[in-house]
Amino acid sequence: xxxxxxxxxxxxxxxxxxxxxxxxxxxxxxxxxxxxxxxxxxxxxxxxxxxxxxxxxxxxxxxxxxxxxxxxxxxxxxxxxxxxxxxxxxxxxxxxxxxxxxxxxxxxxxxxxxxxxxxxxxxxxxxxxxxxxxxxxxxxxxxxxxxxxxxxxxxxxxxxxxxxxxxxxxxxxxxxxxxxxxxxxxxxxxxxxxxxxxxxxxxxxxxxxxxxxxxxxxxxxxxxxxxxxxxxxxxxxxxxxxxxxxxxxxxxxxxxxxxxxxxxxxxxxxxxxxxxxxxxxxxxxxxxxxxxxxxxxxxxxxxxxxxxxxxxxxxxxxxxxxxxxxxxxxxxxxxxxxxxxxxxxxxxxxxxxxxxxxxxxx
Numbered sequence: 001x002x003x004x005x006x007x008x009x010x011x012x013x014x015x016x017x018x019x020x021x022x023x024x025x026x027x028x029x030x031x032x033x034x035x036x037x038x039x040x041x042x043x044x045x046x047x048x049x050x051x052x053x054x055x056x057x058x059x060x061x062x063x064x065x066x067x068x069x070x071x072x073x074x075x076x077x078x079x080x081x082x083x084x085x086x087x088x089x090x091x092x093x094x095x096x097x098x099x100x101x102x103x104x105x106x107x108x109x110x111x112x113x114x115x116x117x118x119x120x121x122x123x124x125x126x127x128x129x130x131x132x133x134x135x136x137x138x139x140x141x142x143x144x145x146x147x148x149x150x151x152x153x154x155x156x157x158x159x160x161x162x163x164x165x166x167x168x169x170x171x172x173x174x175x176x177x178x179x180x181x182x183x184x185x186x187x188x189x190x191x192x193x194x195x196x197x198x199x200x201x202x203x204x205x206x207x208x209x210x211x212x213x214x215x216x217x218x219x220x221x222x223x224x225x226x227x228x229x230x231x232x233x234x235x236x237x238x239x240x241x242x243x244x245x246x247x248x249x250x251x252x253x254x255x256x257x258x259x260x261x262x263x264x265x266x267x268x269x270x271x272x273x274x275x276x277x278x279x280x281x282x283x284x285x286x287x288x289x290x291x292x293x294x295x296x297x298x299x300x301x302x303x304x305x306x307x308x309x310x311x312x313x314x315x316x317x318x319x320x321x322x323x324x325x326x327x328x329x330x331x332x333x334x335x336x337x338x339x340x341x342x343x344x345x346x347x348x349x350x351x352x353x354x355x356x357x358x359x360x361x362x
Contacts, residue, residue, distance in 0.1 A: 021118035025101075027111055029054050029072050041097075041120045043090030054116060057087045057097075075101045075114055084121070096125035156200055164193050203328075209256060209335050215362060218254045220247035220293075224282060227262050234269050239277035247284050250291055251362045252340060260336040261295070263329040264356050268297035273351070290342065290361035301350040311344065333358070 021038035023031055030053050034046035042049075042057060049056070055068040062068070062085070074081035080102050087097040098119040106112045167189050178186065224244050228235065235242065242265070250257075265280060272278040281296045302310065311334040330344075333356075337344040342359035 019119070021116075021120075023054065023116040023118075025054060025114040025116055027113055029068060029114070032113070038118070041089075041095065041118060042087075048090075059086060059088060059094075071099070071101050072114065075103045076111055079103050087118070094122075095120050096122045156196070160193055160196055160200075163189070167193070209259075209332060209339070214253065215251055216254050217249055218252045218257055219249045220257075220284065223254070223258055224261060227258065227265060231262075231265060231269065234266070238269055238272060240269055240272070241277065241279050243279070243281045245281070245283040247282075248286075248291055250360060252360055253336075256336045256339060257360070260333050260358065261293075263333050264295040267329060268295065268299055268354075272297070272299045287359055287361075290340075290359060292357060292359045294355055294357045296353065296355040298353040301352055301354055302346065302348040303350050304348075307346055307348065310346065 018036045018040055020035075021041045022035045023038055024033045026032055031050050034044070034050055038049075039045060053068075055063055058068050067083075067085075071081040071083055080100065082101075083099045085097065085099075086094045087099075089095060098121050100117045102115045102117075103111050104113045104115060167186060171186060175183070175186070221244070224247065228242050228244075234240075261282075265282075268278055268280045276298065279298045281294075283294045283296075285292050311330050334344050337358045337360070340360035340362050342361050344356065344358035346354055346356050348354035
């Protein structure tokens, strides 16, 4: 194949490309050729645009700031100029263009022109803007929700404190006048106000997760050793055995990650089968973008119909006479996993145990 045929094929190949606008510019930025991609992206036919300067594709503001000339000078000086920004089509509509201008040299290394390759990334840009707008709105709503939770919880503390104080006064000054039924009623009031105080505290704790977050390197082995040490009395009381596999050092929010592990381990110590000492196993394995952790137990398990709702706030599966708590621990775990760009799930067999799996991908 001779050089002339090769040159023809190369020219036709460039001309037929539709996904990229490929232009040849002279040393002053005037357009010398025009492929199908340029026609598709910019809207001009070849006979309408060849011979004109590529400044035509830039906004009035960019032309006033001499951006086209600046890109040419950069390409002359550095061999290449790369830019992204809004560009103008023939019908004056805008598109987001990704541009690369490359200098062309002759045998004596003199610049004799430039190639200009443009990609239309409008859809990608608009999608990114929509995502950012959604994130901004979500952050605003989260901030409003946090303020609401704080104010509501703070305001709820006052009447609770008043009720608790007057109940104590009644018990001290008039308790001897109450019969057995009256004493029972007073006990109910005390229990109810205590549960409400705990609910408010749990709600505030939930709203505070991630508020003052800071990423750091966390040695998970050390973190788990500290948790096991803190839970030593409960472990001893239940006769539990905690088996920890090889753990990595991860990039994470240390306080929140500790809370996640502690909630899962504490749940395994709480929901165990009578006369069957808890066995809790913790393992880790690398996943696509981070680490996957598993906390498994041999406890009472969870029925299939309850697996979806256990991570919702204030969802309880047992009455308080059986197990204490307000149903917020696993909701906290879910929120913390999401903070780490991960998720949490559970597999369970009633009467045999559960496996909680969560990922962190920071």
